Amino acid sequence: MIYSLQAIANGTRLVFEPGLRRFVIGPVIVNFLLYGGAIVYLIDNFGGWLDYGMAQVPSWLEWLEWLIWPLLVVALILIVFFTFTLVSNLIAAPFYGFLAEKVETRLTGRPPSDERGWVKAGVDALGRELVKLGYLLPRMAVLFLLGFVPGLNLITPFLWALFSAWMMAVQYLDYPMDNNQVGFTEMRRRLRARWWPTLTYGAGMSLATWVPVLNLILLPGGVAGGVMLWERYYRSLTLPTRH
Template identity: 65%
Template sequence: MLNALTALTRGTRLVFSPGLRRYVFLPMLVNLVVYAAGLHYVLGHFGGWLDGWMALVPGWLGWLEWLIWPLFVVTLVLMVFFSFTLVTHLIAAPFYGFLAAKVEAQQTGRAPQDERGLMRAGLDALGRELVKLGYILPRMALLFVLGWVPVVNLLAPPLWLAFSAWVMAITYLDYPMDNNAVSFAEMRRRLRRRWWPTLTFGGWVTLLTWIPLANLFLLPGAVAGSVLMWERHYRDQGPAGEALAPRR
């Protein structure tokens, strides 16, 4: 059985093999520029954001400040990195979709079902990313609001971690599914049916995003890993949940 960690390991080796590595350098450059600009901005504003949050803590909870402060720090850090990730993937989506198609063709010997030209694929990928944002942002806003509710905000860090894993699974596993004409709604249904492979894959990818600089090299491997996960866990699920006949 192909697990999430094996898929990511194999995927990273794949994208830097001859024939595929030329497709990863431009996404890596995009990520580098966005992360550098974002890090510069955050370092200049992080202290002010944290002071603003702490100023909103009601006086009757002052005795819990020793616990609330580190929870605010963790929540804010999670939100910042989560936002960085959304921005970088919005920009890099056309390149990642194209990379996923190349990996699928190399590994399976067949082109994706919805094979498109580079320009059309790029435009469609941007549209798909906007659909994803429409799904993610309201839920992200809800978590943000919960982070301001006294006592309830103690649950904010684990909720952000779980949500990040789910979003990373949606973000990466959507590349091969979009290439094979699986709708966004149907993609989410397939991910929910195989919730354990989905969350473990998303959790490992989330961890990769937290490794400074190394994530520039590892995230393209997550794209290839998503193709391997698609082939093993999701391709042969029918639209109503029934298993399809194995492909020959």
């Protein structure tokens, strides 16, 4: 756990070293615009969503209103920021993929095992983001619907927290794996095989998205941290072949 969180901190310092900081400008601009929009959107609509959610609570659970209200607040905030995080990553994917490549070259002295040109790599990065959206959005929809099921909605904020850690690990550890031509299915197998560093890193990245202003630099730093974890936990990982 300590190394996973250290990797994010060390990666943040690394991306602002000479020779790398210019690759952070694009992601910082994207994050600034998208997270600013998320905050404005949340402020404008939050009250109405909360009133609607509380109206769905059945009468036999009204005595738990003191508990349901804060859980609903947390769930709504998580849903909004999940959505904007996915959009932000879709737009920033080519920048992050290129940044991960440069960080890997800086750390190891060799480029990733990827023979694609930068144009094709950028286009493929957008396609990979769509694959990730196809994987994540149905699971988000299930959690969202569970929030309206009496009784189950009491545990959905905790399920969202766990899902957030997994989602952020999938999102950010995928950049170095994609650069090294590890397929999306194989990438998820490797993450599950090293589930503890995967979830602790993902939890750290999830928390990083919530830090105003600082998240503008923590997220690119997390990309560099993901490269560090790739080198330490996942690159040499050998898993049984599926039949």
